[in-house]
Amino acid sequence: MKHLKIFTILLLLFSIYPASESHAISKKIPVKYVSVVDGDTVRVKQGNKVITLRMLLIDTPESKDPKKPVQPYAVEAGKYLDSYLRNAKLTMQYDNNQKKDRYGRHLVYLYANNRLVNDEMVRSGYARVGYIYSQKYYLNALKKTQSIAKTKKLRIWSIPGYVNTRGEGFIYNPKKPVVKQAPKPVAKKAVAKKPTAKKPVTKAGYPTSKYRKGAPKTFKNCSAMKKYYPYGVTIHHISYAKKHDRDKDKLACEATKISYQTWMKNN
Template sequence: MAGCLSVIVIILMLYVLIKFPLAVIGLAIAGWGFYEWTVNRKLKAKTKAAPAILIVGLALALTGCVGTDTDEEAVEEVTEKVQTEESSEPEKETEETAPATNETPKKTTEDKPEEQADTEEKQPAKKPTETGGTTAHIPVELVKTIDGDTIKVRYNGQEENVRYLLIDTPETSHPRLGKQPFGEQAKERNRELVNSGELSIEFDIGDRTDKYGRLLAYVYVNGKSVQETLLREGLARVGYVYPPSTRHLTPFEAAESEAKAKKIGIWSIEDYATDSGFDTEASGQQSSAASAPASTSGAASGGGGTSGGTTYDGDPNAQSGTTTEWFKNCTELRTKYPDGVPAGHPAYQSKMDRDKDNYACE
């Protein structure tokens, strides 16, 4: 039992020593002073040292106890203050952020008209012709007629070649195919049409240009389709159909069917106009059957020799009873007309009139 009490006492003393070290030191000094005072009293000696030591020890002990409590309270106060400040800071930040957030949209709203105005000033006005798929007829100025399905126009301040969409006409001066039957007639009819009124073009929803840089468009004169007119008169076929640029395909096919039924122009030569183009060999075979009338026509014109040319009937622009004769070159033409032919002759071709004196192959 005594051992347990001793242990408890020792533990308490250690606790007090750790908790109140200054107070313990003060008590020790006070005890020493009390001991000196007791000894001096027994000896009946008068001294001031013992009471002074006792007083200092007691004062130190009291200071140690009070100071510790004060320090703990100060620490607690500081801790509470720090915690309070930390908890209040987020609230302040929230309050500060909220006004800033509210002010930002206002600022954005206020600045938006100015930004829009700046953007409108910086960006050039959009050209109405730049939107794909427009059905508007865009006025253009004719520069020249190139062939039956191509013209040169002034568009957006620049000269551009325009290739007619969805149709194909015979060639007039192709480097490989040369001059094909009805090519010159198609070109002349095209020239007549595009010079007869107000010219305009219309783009489809597909590509606006081909691989050669030509504009792909529908062409109108006074609001009437040039393509449809050429198809209806048998001077063009429906061709180069590439979806999605097929807006006017149905009326074009109807116009082509009318010309086929009438067998006029390119349809007057059997198997000449095909889905892939124009077959010159087919036109040559038909000319063999018409060689006798052609020879008679040549004799009437003053020519001699055997016919080496090709005669084509059904030209919508020719006068009644006339025919068109086609030769690959001057050598072939001279086999029938040794002295050449003048302008207006059925066999006359401008490409054979190199000196432009209105007389071919003289």
């Protein structure tokens, strides 16, 4: 009876823990990079044969479906995958369940320099966890990676409501396009403008009572004065001098036929 209990406990433990790698997935098979189809699909050469690989447990935005518009981050995901694989040493590994999908694509875990590419696409925010069938060896690990990318709001996670949390794929309506979040612009500090000296407003053609900035305050004669005050000045001006007002009409160096008027006090 005691031995039966021990056997039962061991049986339960083996059923709880996942199978070892040797039982769950195949050996790694070397392949050579050919091209990227999109963010989750790649063409490689196995021996002399070119085959198409569909990476397990991940899904990237759609760019090749003729029935659907190109989704946000679809093109970027393909370019990122191409740069990640192009110069790397590649190997692939089957899950020991279904090895091909209905399109004849090989369902694999892909490695670049021994790093799991499926996980890298999720980590960088270009892919979500998806395309889940019977192959689930790395499912929990990928879910942890996705949680981090989602918290950081990387790429596909930066667009509210874009990743379909109730099912597979992405929610995208081109008639009402989603807007990628952009960093808020840094407000520039306002630079105070230096005040500019205002020129005195005077009635043209008449002597002025206002001082022009930069002009001399005394003049030798009317010729010198008229370089700054072409129509002369009134008795209220700082540069007025009796020697320039020979007819004593309260105007100095004025033009002919001009007589003093009270409004000129403010001219």
